[in-house]
Amino acid sequence: MPNTTPESSLTRKVFRYLCLLTALANAGGNVGILLFYRPIFGLLGVPLPRDLFSFFFVSGFSFTVGVMAFLIYRAPEKNLNLLVIAAVGKAIYSFFTFYFFYEEGLHWFYRVFGVWDGAFAVIFLLFIIHLASSDLDALNRGEILPGLERPPTRRALLLFHSLTGNGSGAMQRVEAGLVRQGYAVDQKHVESTEPLFHFPFSLGEFVRIMVRAIFRRPTTVKPLGIAADHPYDLIVVACQTWFIGMGAPTEAIFADPANRAIFAGRDAAVVTVCRGLWRRTQAMTIRHLEDCGANVVGARAHANPGWEPARTFSLFIFLGAGKEGTPRWLGRFLQPQHLDEAALTDLQRFGEGLARRTTGRASALPTPSAVA
Numbered sequence: 001m002p003n004t005t006p007e008s009s010l011t012r013k014v015f016r017y018l019c020l021l022t023a024l025a026n027a028g029g030n031v032g033i034l035l036f037y038r039p040i041f042g043l044l045g046v047p048l049p050r051d052l053f054s055f056f057f058v059s060g061f062s063f064t065v066g067v068m069a070f071l072i073y074r075a076p077e078k079n080l081n082l083l084v085i086a087a088v089g090k091a092i093y094s095f096f097t098f099y100f101f102y103e104e105g106l107h108w109f110y111r112v113f114g115v116w117d118g119a120f121a122v123i124f125l126l127f128i129i130h131l132a133s134s135d136l137d138a139l140n141r142g143e144i145l146p147g148l149e150r151p152p153t154r155r156a157l158l159l160f161h162s163l164t165g166n167g168s169g170a171m172q173r174v175e176a177g178l179v180r181q182g183y184a185v186d187q188k189h190v191e192s193t194e195p196l197f198h199f200p201f202s203l204g205e206f207v208r209i210m211v212r213a214i215f216r217r218p219t220t221v222k223p224l225g226i227a228a229d230h231p232y233d234l235i236v237v238a239c240q241t242w243f244i245g246m247g248a249p250t251e252a253i254f255a256d257p258a259n260r261a262i263f264a265g266r267d268a269a270v271v272t273v274c275r276g277l278w279r280r281t282q283a284m285t286i287r288h289l290e291d292c293g294a295n296v297v298g299a300r301a302h303a304n305p306g307w308e309p310a311r312t313f314s315l316f317i318f319l320g321a322g323k324e325g326t327p328r329w330l331g332r333f334l335q336p337q338h339l340d341e342a343a344l345t346d347l348q349r350f351g352e353g354l355a356r357r358t359t360g361r362a363s364a365l366p367t368p369s370a371v372a
Contacts, residue, residue: 177351
């Protein structure tokens, strides 16, 4: 993903048409089934429903979700609440479909609907994330926003945690761009107080990290040792994507109230390094910075190169094996586990752009409610 410029508008368009697809399938499909369920069931060998009232109720519920999906397609931003309801409704329907399929021997015909609704529950969730952070579109188009009106020091701090070295490599190129434009740069590596967060790790350690990431269980990090009156006019925070969220050590920085003053009244930028979905990670990092009173001026997100689903499988194989290119017999199926040169070059240009940013914004100090 060397260039995120067109992705936001394209992503919104794709999500909208997926909403239209499920609207037609749910609304139109259920009308067809209600009108012609006897010949359809007979053709497919599906037993006739024993309880017509329940059958009509479920079909009507599915039809209603289809109508919701059409309203969402028409105006996604105005119907964000409907999108949440539709996502929850599809998830519940999918859960009970699979429950009755495995426990009560429900016919395979109904499982098709369960798979469809389960997939769209995830799609709707991702669309919610996209819409909730739509104000980040300008940053993802590559824009560098104006910095704060304060005396420049031409000093920057790079703050990051890197397990496998991918994030370190990304920040080195951001540093190169800043230095090229006359900045003095310091790096601060975030260190977890838990021995769990190291690489390579065992299978058991990987499972523990994965489960904790899914349930958003926090960790703690060693004190950063950065005073509130530090000399940096720019702070660049890099964050890994762990299961569609922030890496725990980076998130722990913002969980400690003592660190809030580090970012208050300073320009900040975000680099997201990932092997797949990145938007929620980026949004979470930016929101944390804004809550601390930082003025976010830029953001970049880059994923490792490769094709799906090989890239996802390659990630898990890499984490389990502890090194890239293992086992060799998988050959070209294994995808690279580091950013390519195009992404690194873009990050260097990003550093140069941050160094050349203009000034003109008012102070970004947080309000008392935001500090609390």
